[in-house]
Amino acid sequence: MYSLRRWWERHGLQVVLVSLTLGTAWVLQQTQGAAILDFYQLLTRPFQSGANKEERLTNARIQELEARLQDLQKQNQQLKQVIKYQKTRQQPGIVSPVIGRSADSWWQQITLGRGSQDGIKVGFAVMAPGGLVGRVVSVSARSSRVLLISDPSSRIGVAIARSRHLGYLRGQGSNRAVMQFFDKVPNVRPGDFVVTSSVSRLFSPGLPVGRVKSVNLQKNPAPEAAIEITAPISFLEWAIVYPASK
Amino acid sequence: MIKISDLSPRTRQILGWLVTVGSAFLCLLLLLTRWPGMELLGIGPNWLLIWVAIWSLKRTVFQGAIAGLALGMIQDGMTSLYPTHTLSLILVGVLSARIQKQRYIQEDFISIALIVFGLSILAETVTAIQYILPGDVASLGLEYPTRTWSETWLDYQRIALCSAILSSLWSPVLYYPLTSWWEQTNSEQYYD
Numbered sequence: 270m271y272s273l274r275r276w277w278e279r280h281g282l283q284v285v286l287v288s289l290t291l292g293t294a295w296v297l298q299q300t301q302g303a304a305i306l307d308f309y310q311l312l313t314r315p316f317q318s319g320a321n322k323e324e325r326l327t328n329a330r331i332q333e334l335e336a337r338l339q340d341l342q343k344q345n346q347q348l349k350q351v352i353k354y355q356k357t358r359q360q361p362g363i364v365s366p367v368i369g370r371s372a373d374s375w376w377q378q379i380t381l382g383r384g385s386q387d388g389i390k391v392g393f394a395v396m397a398p399g400g401l402v403g404r405v406v407s408v409s410a411r412s413s414r415v416l417l418i419s420d421p422s423s424r425i426g427v428a429i430a431r432s433r434h435l436g437y438l439r440g441q442g443s444n445r446a447v448m449q450f451f452d453k454v455p456n457v458r459p460g461d462f463v464v465t466s467s468v469s470r471l472f473s474p475g476l477p478v479g480r481v482k483s484v485n486l487q488k489n490p491a492p493e494a495a496i497e498i499t500a501p502i503s504f505l506e507w508a509i510v511y512p513a514s515k
Numbered sequence: 516m517i518k519i520s521d522l523s524p525r526t527r528q529i530l531g532w533l534v535t536v537g538s539a540f541l542c543l544l545l546l547l548t549r550w551p552g553m554e555l556l557g558i559g560p561n562w563l564l565i566w567v568a569i570w571s572l573k574r575t576v577f578q579g580a581i582a583g584l585a586l587g588m589i590q591d592g593m594t595s596l597y598p599t600h601t602l603s604l605i606l607v608g609v610l611s612a613r614i615q616k617q618r619y620i621q622e623d624f625i626s627i628a629l630i631v632f633g634l635s636i637l638a639e640t641v642t643a644i645q646y647i648l649p650g651d652v653a654s655l656g657l658e659y660p661t662r663t664w665s666e667t668w669l670d671y672q673r674i675a676l677c678s679a680i681l682s683s684l685w686s687p688v689l690y691y692p693l694t695s696w697w698e699q700t701n702s703e704q705y706y707d
Binding site (some may be wrong): 284287288291293294295298299300301302305306308309312367369370371372373374375376378380414421422441442443503 | 522543544546547548549556557558559561581582584585586588589590591592593594595596598600623639641642644666673674677678
């Protein structure tokens with residue numbers, strides 16, 4: 270008993286400190302660093318660029334295209350009414366600033382300055398000017414983490430907008446990605462636009478993703494195309510988060 | 516201006532812990548940033564690795580391993596459980612403690628930069644090996660990032676080199692304030 274007490278007197282503080290450190294680390298690991306991310310969001314608040322960037326980026330060209338788009342949407346709606354097409358409900362997005370990048374170099378992630386308090390949930394799609402950028406993988410009260418489509422672990426179902434040939438898209442870092450086709454001889458050529466496909470379980474169909482840069486039809490086991498992601502993933506300052514489709 | 520040596524031992528100890536924990540926390544926050552001048556090809560310095568290396572330099576192997584384990588667990592929480600960062604950071608802590616800098620290597624920023632350079636190449640190698648290990652890990656039910664051999668090799672070259680260069684260049688920024696603080700506060704138990 271005495272020796273136990275002496276041992277405790279000599280090493281007690283060390284034992285307490287080590288268990289305290291590991292305990293805190295474990296809690297932070299289990300909560301996916303939510304406390305750190307929230308604190309970081311508070312710290313960076315004065316530097317966050319808000320939604321007014323959105324206005325700055327609009328220029329005459331975009332307004333012109335929007336006007337045309339509205340006209341086409343109107344026509345499309347009327348046509349859909351004619352054929353009794355089931356309309357997918359468009360929900361408003363949550364504009365949020367990009368406050369940080371990934372916490373290590375192997376992952377392609379970004380941290381957004383809006384979290385569950387603003388209504389963001391895991392699985393929501395993240396868009397930026399230019400198209401789809403990723404999917405929310407974890408949420409804290411005031412921040413959320415997004416797995417970018419340029420990450421090698423990200424796999425999304427996509428289609429060639431012109432010919433509707435299906436495949437899936439795998440990230441390759443920065444703004445590059447590879448699309449593998451399901452067909453042996455897909456109708457695809459450089460410059461074609463790539464959008465999310467209607468069989469994608471994660472995203473609603475038709476979201477713009479990127480453009481075909483080059484095509485390799487000889488590739489085994491399936492033909493491949495190199496895709497350039499249209500959203501400027503390396504210098505994102507804000508993004509819009511949309512609820513998951515299903 | 517309060518002199519640290521005038522404070523009572525208890526206050527000094529608590530202040531010492533606060534600075535230690537605070538600096539580690541600052542490194543966790545810095546991980547998320549990519550400030551201009553601090554990134555190459557979208558890769559920033561590995562601040563946690565720098566912190567663990569500096570912490571372990573004049574401490575025991577056990578202390579280095581615990582620091583690596585704790586910070587690795589937190590970084591895992593901030594990214595993903597697999598590939599884990601605990602292995603690489605524990606290795607960094609243990610090796611850094613084994614180097615016994617005060618005995619063999621001179622006290623200057625060149626040597627700390629070199630140590631951090633070597634250790635970060637090693638740490639990225641450990642991560643890369645986890646990526647190319649056979650897919651048994653996928654059965655653990657974790658979100659398993661699959662990469663082919665060639666992809667891992669390309670990423671490894673880019674990440675290891677950029678991260679090593681940036682980490683070693685930025686290591687004096689942490690090294691000087693932290694070591695001078697630790698020398699001032701607990702000089703009596705520092706070199707045990």
